[in-house]
Amino acid sequence: MHSDDHDRLYLSPPHLGRHELNYLHKAIEDNWVAPVGPNLDGFERDLCQYTGAKYAVALSSGTAAIHLGLLLLGVGPGDEVIVPSFTFVATANPVRYVGAEPVFVDSEASTWNLCPERLREALDERRRLGKQVKAIIVVHLYGMPARLTEILAVAAEYGVPVLEDAAEALGARYHGRPLGAFGALSVLSFNGNKIITTSGGGALLTDNGDWARQARFLATQARDAAPYYQHSVQGYNYRLSNLLAGIGRGQMELIEDRVKRRREIYAQYCELLQPLEAVQVGPAEPADTRANRWLTTLLLRPTYTERTPEDLRLHLETRNIESRPLWKPLHLQPLFAAVPMYGGPLSADLFARGLCLPSGSAMTDADVRRVVQALREML
Structure with a gap:
């Protein structure tokens, strides 16, 4: 293919x-x-x-x-x-x-x-x-x-x-x-x-x-x-x-439809990726909040896989699927090398293990399955 x-x-x-x-x-x-x-x-x-x-x-x-x-x-x-x-x-x-x-x-x-x-x-x-x-x-x-x-x-x-x-x-x-x-x-x-x-x-x-x-x-x-x-x-x-x-x-006029669809896409990813132990889909909603699920993200669990987010990204590219690393924390950016930072390990760890998946509101269920299939090939 x-x-x-x-x-x-x-x-x-x-x-x-x-x-x-x-x-x-x-x-x-x-x-x-x-x-x-x-x-x-x-x-x-x-x-x-x-x-x-x-x-x-x-x-x-x-x-x-x-x-x-x-x-x-x-x-x-x-x-x-x-x-x-x-x-x-x-x-x-x-x-x-x-x-x-x-x-x-x-x-x-x-x-x-x-x-x-x-x-x-x-x-x-x-x-x-x-x-x-x-x-x-x-x-x-x-x-x-x-x-x-x-x-x-x-x-x-x-x-x-x-x-x-x-x-x-x-x-x-x-x-x-x-x-x-x-x-x-x-x-x-x-x-x-x-x-x-x-x-x-x-x-x-x-x-x-x-x-x-x-x-x-x-x-x-x-x-x-x-x-x-x-x-x-x-x-x-x-x-x-x-x-x-x-x-x-x-x-x-369409905002509620758009949020609904992005939330559905997130739920589909959760369901389809659940059997993969190496993958954890981005954070669950705390009580009494509604995320718009603008982007669905995943984290890799190093205990279960040697693969990196970059391996996944490159593999998805071969299937003509765009994905993207999570934001690289600003305290790791050359531009802000001298800026004080409180805390540190959490955002750096998320960046090291995370990937954003296609989440556009025009995606079909088949598109979501296509992304999951490509992820399964690697994991």
Whole structure:
């Protein structure tokens, strides 16, 4: 069986329906292509309605949203921001955009997200060292909610605001509430591989009206109220276009279907891979949470197999199936070699043993079986 017998199976390709075209056509007919327009307002309303946040500001990327979020929290040169080590680099880069430095904290085993105990340890020591920790970024990795009750309690105790990076987690819930409205500010991403997409895009969510206004102002070149172009503060070109917001509106109509399908795919992988002792499918949901299962992940158990995630990845490639290692922890990245790290073994171990499997919501049951068959050939 050669790879050309089968179409390529991607990790998480965009999944568009019919709805998006209606909004796009409308924008083109109305000649409303420039940044701000009815789709943008509508998309922001959809996001507020869905997450329960009072305000949403649609932006060009999740990274832009984190950048503006940090500015609104007053983070600047000389400050520190706590960031989970086990995440994509886009969580940490904006900390440096504002002249601050990240401090990394390890994950815990039940959700793979920020460990509340390690967080307390980090805050405690940074305070003892006389450092100014201005924000804590919490990430819901692969759409799995972090242990928010404990994390928010520790943050409140130390008086440090939480910026919630829900870039991978739209459609997930914690204690019945949608993610994206737990931080003082929260961030979403609509990148091409996310659960819903605007091709490129993101949003900043908050209940603070002043912050929302300020974010809009900064995202549109910070133009003062004058008939000519006058600027008193540094601004950015971060607003989402009205056209792309139209795609977002169409996608939001389908979000529940998309979450349902990704969760089904996860359940199928669990069932089909269960007989393989060498494999453990990514973390189970803690009580009272709903993961969106953006990506299904697996861990190899070295007791049962000599194979590495890279062996599996290369084998899947021969079957024309895309897979990907888990995020390489940021404390292991050359870019952040000098950054302090609290904890350490857990995220490094997950990276050494883990692989992300194709999880796109357009996958068929046969596609899932095809991936499992290829894994069985190796294990």
